[in-house]
Amino acid sequence: MKIFYKQLPILIVLLTFTSCDSFVETDLPKSQLASSSVFENYETANAALINVYAKLRDTGLLTGTGTGLSNILGNYTDELTAYGGATSTNMAFYNNALLPGSTVISNLWNASYNQIYAANAVIEGLDNSSGITTENKKQLLGEALFLRAVVHFYLTNLFGDVPYVTTTDYQKNNTAGKVGSAEIYKSIISDLQTASALLPETYSSASRGRANKFVCRALLSRIYLYNKSYPEAANEASALINSTALFALESDLNNVFLINSKETIWQFESTSAGQNTKEGPIFIFTAGPPASVAASTILTSSFAALDQRKSKWLKAVSKAGEIWYHPYKYKEQTNTSVSKEYSVVLRMAEQYLIRSEARAMQGDLIGAKEDLNKIRLRSGLPGTQALSKEDLLSAVLEERRWELFTEYGHRFFDLKRLDMLDAKLQPVKAGWNTEDRLFPIPQTELGNNPKLLPQNPGY
Structure with missing residues (x-):
């Protein structure tokens, strides 16, 4: 390299x-x-x-x-x-x-x-x-x-x-x-287990900007879920969910991404006082049409009428009868007198959804529903009506879509690990091909190091 x-x-x-x-x-x-x-x-x-x-x-x-x-x-x-x-x-x-x-x-x-x-x-x-x-x-x-x-x-x-x-x-x-990806996961898990053993449960600062034992366990829970190690995924998620002195779901969706949110597990502290997230200027626009990016109609139309995530985490902008929405999880587009928001990388809602999916995969449908409903009820929705394991897993995937949109690629990674990329994206993305499940390895790197060959399929 x-x-x-x-x-x-x-x-x-x-x-x-x-x-x-x-x-x-x-x-x-x-x-x-x-x-x-x-x-x-x-x-x-x-x-x-x-x-x-x-x-x-x-x-x-x-x-x-x-x-x-x-x-x-x-x-x-x-x-x-x-x-x-x-x-x-x-x-x-x-x-x-x-x-x-x-x-x-x-x-x-x-x-x-x-x-x-x-x-x-x-x-x-x-x-x-x-x-x-x-x-x-x-x-x-x-x-x-x-x-x-x-x-x-x-x-x-x-x-x-x-x-x-x-x-x-x-x-x-x-x-x-x-x-190979399987070996990489083994190395990642080993590093995280070692890190978890070395680190305390407490944070070194109030900003929650640095890793502690729970930050490691939060990433481990996701990795175990991706690896289909469902008992381990549920156990790691439970460790965070049960640590109520440190973590809790915020009852008001508008508070989830504030600096002092108890839902935050790990976030990036800003460079200086008064600086907010880098996401704010990327996603927020105040006049249409959008100059860069907007929430897709596919996403915005998928929310139920009662879902407060649409009213609180998306914001409408209109012009000449046309309406666009932008992601509005972060409310600040510019600096403020004091920093109000940091970029949240890991948060508790994901842990409930991880445990819900892991429980469902193990046949614990009651426990899976309880975790899923924690997220649904917080969003203003009624409890899930899913009865079968298959319906419950589908409900969890949809809930992840609504809860975790525009947060570090959850939608892509979820569809990929569940082998659903083609089924979900080909009907709505004209340019989508099966090979798009992987990015290309940079051509310069292949030239510098032949051991990186072959190039990923499709490129």
Whole structure:
């Protein structure tokens, strides 16, 4: 991979320093450029780790900008409708017309592996450190392992078989071969289990912007669900649901995405006070027609009349008798005097839906209904009328659609894991092909490293 260089010192990608736990990037002092120096001091080691969080927030797959998953996978599926010129980034995803030479695809790949490299640099630096207390080392190491795992999780779900990178060794990384998705999942689970054992249940700050044991378990519950390990998925979700001192569903949908929401498990803290999410400016528009993107008619028309998610999480804009809707989970389009919203990556509603599906798959239909109805009743809907296992699973999928839209690609990943992409998208997406279940591997990467061959089917 071209992102790793022969003469690159272990911390050269971490040339940042922060004086507190907010995710702000500034230059490290020259005296801290050597990795041994960085990891002999808690403050600079902590700053190196905070920088990795900032990388995830600002670039790559989890950023809230227009090239992040919430927007591009919303366009790629049936959640969003793209507007603008034929050559816009949104149009390429909306038309399911991705190319191996796409700059956006290359940037997503490179940003992801740079984030993984940065996490590995922290892991290696901590392993070799003797100047940090055991407890502090456990905390930082657990967080770095989580960050490595979460980026690999999204990479394999988008690109399929990819390298699972666990070192900063440029020679190994430049020639790393593909690893099968099943093996990648084993490595992700191992990293998350190790991280969970290292981390405390408490958050290191009130912002819930850094990983703790429950953040690891929340991602584990999703991975077990994807892997059809239903008892494990239910157990991990239950650990969070039962931790009522920390977590709870917000009764008012307008409070779900506020900074101090008890529903939040993990979110990205903004760079500075008064700054809100990156999603707000991407999704919100105040006059029609939309310049970039709007909620699709397929999505907006699917909500029941009583569903408060349509009235509170979507907002109508009209002009000359035409009506568009934009995602309105985040209400702030610009900065405010104090920050009101951070980008929420993991939240409790998903855990209830994970446990509902996992229970249904194990035949516990009563428990599955109870979990599903927690989400439905909160949204103003009556309890589900599903009676059979099949009907209940269909109801859970629809509930996930309404609850999790434009949140980091849930719709795409759900349809993919359930082998329903073709059935759901071919009737409504003229450009959809079966091969679109995977993104293309960037052409430049195939040229640089033949071990990444063959290209994904269809490209």
